[in-house]
Amino acid sequence: MTLSMLAHRDDVGLKDGLLLVGGQWRASSDGATWTHRHPATHEEIGSFAVAGVEDVDAAVKAARKAFDEGTWPRATVSERVRVLHKFSGLLREHSTELTKLLALDNGVPISFGNIYAASVTVAADVFDHHAGWIDKAGGETFPGYQGGDKLAMTFREPIGVVAAILPWNAPFLLFAQKLGPALAAGCTVVLKPSEFATFAALRMVELLSEAGLPEGVVNVVTGPGNPTGEALITHPLVDKISFTGSRAVGKRIVEASAGTLKRVSMELGGKSPALVFPGAEVALAAATAMGTVTMGLSGQACIAQTRALVHRDCYDEFLAVAQGVAGYMTYGDPFDPAVLASPLINEKQLDRVLGYIQKGQEEGARLVMGGTRMQGEYSNGNFVAPALFADVENSMTIAQEEIFGPVLAVVPFSDEDEAIRLANDTEYGLGAGVFTKDAKQAFRVAKRLRAGTIGINGFQVEPHLPFGGFQQSGLGREGGRSAYEAYTELKTVMMPLSEAMM
Template structure:
């Protein structure tokens, strides 16, 4: 049976996507458009505008014009907007999940799981609404000199350029937009060209919630020309980006001219460390392999794509992981029985297939290692893949593949496991599986990674998320994210007639 998503596209009533600039929906100045192809079928889903340099300039100008008013707006105004928007997100969750399935083929079944759900995005807005009237400065006693006040204030950083990835548009939209708007910044948001329709609808709902004109502007299109103009624009004060390390480095280079502030989340090669006393080795294997194959098909920055497994439970782990791989289902993302998706585009498909060939030379292929054919031949589907007996310095153990590929590395001691886990340029996350709480705490403290999960992992709206080393700069989530959209100002004020 030929796989198709066109009936779902027609039911959604998609219309051509436009730019949102200064409170108005508009086509690109030069009329340029992008035709989106569905990654599961290769079918044309729809078109949206490609913002050129002039369109980005218009969006930045609108954000700059809106900043003085929004940056000094009452806390109650910003709180009210964020809370109302959170309710609108919850009310439109099913609609948004369907749009995401048309964008990136993430199945509806996975879009209902908390971390990737609209509910999680709504909770992020609710959480940051709580910081608007609480993230303040200090009043400090004088250290020297005459009688005076020493005060600090937190003020919005200005115009923010925020660039979203395609794989988790709900959560990443929320993690960037909620703290930025809550802090009083104005924004130009760039959606990924591979997940624009869901983001366009999210912006429509934000306008419905009462967003003032110019406070948030949406541009769509690829990195060139849209993203490049945004990150190099002289009137953008901060860039927030989630995506590849290569683009992150380009943003750091582009920021040098004006010393833009940057927040970067740049992926990882996160280890799952399975000790022999793990409460359930089979469950540890299923959890690890599930994160690499279910839902996003390994296209997740924090997925544990390296499994460091003690030799005493090595074979048990591989058997359970192989069973998990066999249980993964593909196909129509609107089918409730489908639990995973294809790779996002043909370029990524070819990239992952190249890593599979390297893996066959670097490790022992346990399962997978190929593109899926038959009913799936028109999509970018790759079979869940396990390579065993991998050297930790192998390409497939060091580079972020962004596909359904698990590299399994054996170890014999706790010290060796820690050394292997830290022997990477990345440091986004890690997982530990052990029944020994002292070991869990001891190892977690020694791992060079931003988020450590013990016997499981989950996303929380109020906790900071980000990485060590080349996994990025800064954090998203919690107070640290809110403060990252502010500048700290010091004011010294004499209380008497004499100067300080």
């Protein structure tokens, strides 16, 4: 039986995507469009406008006008809270529709799209969380340092026009992690969804309008990195860039931001280790690590625990359980509740992942299972059987570079110091997992790991917690108070109170 997404497309009623500029939905100025092909079948699902330099300029200027002259940056606390809470309610109301759109966008199965961290619910919770900061993230007052009767205080003001650039793999969460604090702070936004996950994001923007967000506060430019993304990150009227994606693009954004010293927040991926110590619940550790590189996104997630550092005493047990978990995965129609894992997002990524698997074997790692393109009914899509590598040395390519696919590299270690050394031997530093029944060891190891988020015997994304990485995993944090403050500028105001000081 041949897979097809066309009936699902028609059932959802997918419509072609337009740009949103100053409150008006319209085609691109030159009529250019992008045709979206579904990663499970390569069928043409729909198309959307590709914003050129002229379109991006119009969108940024609309956001600039809304910031400089509009009501949103000057809205009362109650007005902003009301809009953001109404939007979170609309997200929950339309969660089924949005989850189906995501399955048409990137092939993530409905079963996974309903899991909290990947779901519409987490996006709604993020907006509710940041709505709660609007009346709490104030400034401070200070006493005079050198004497005299003075008043000194700080204020937080919105940073200005924000370019929010989304990845394709987690658009619900990242839409919320960027627009939630930006809108709560009073900023205006130009949103660029990934060209591989556009339709769900466009529908979320429509719901923002329904929630009462004024025209021009959020503008949308769709299209690929060139020309759309490049025109956005280099625009002189953009005050801040918030980006989630590849390290190569992140470095380009830093270069582009230098001309006008744009503020930059970015999350650029990871090579997260899972450290499994003797006495740990090995089955839980193996299921967690192998699950993050198979279930749902098939390893196409920045926080996936793609390196398993396993003590030699429990190494064989870990491999056996991991192999079982990989064999449990099911593939096919993402609208089928029994399907647990997705295809790779496009043919370029398919070739890239297969190349890494070949590289792993060439460098001497032992391929325990998988690592081939799936055939038969899956042959028209970008499906790869999960690859489990054993006897991996941490210096190997598959243990150092972010693969973004269903590949788990298992590295043996002998003691705690070696495990920590191996874990920190990476250019990344996004996340890590520690599996042990020894509470003292858990916190001792967590303190020594160079990573932004560490889970002990489990891991969960939470709306109120900071998320981001050390080293080349990015700059800044999303989530929590630190995210809200990242969309503000801190202003100091001083005034003498006595006539003698004037």
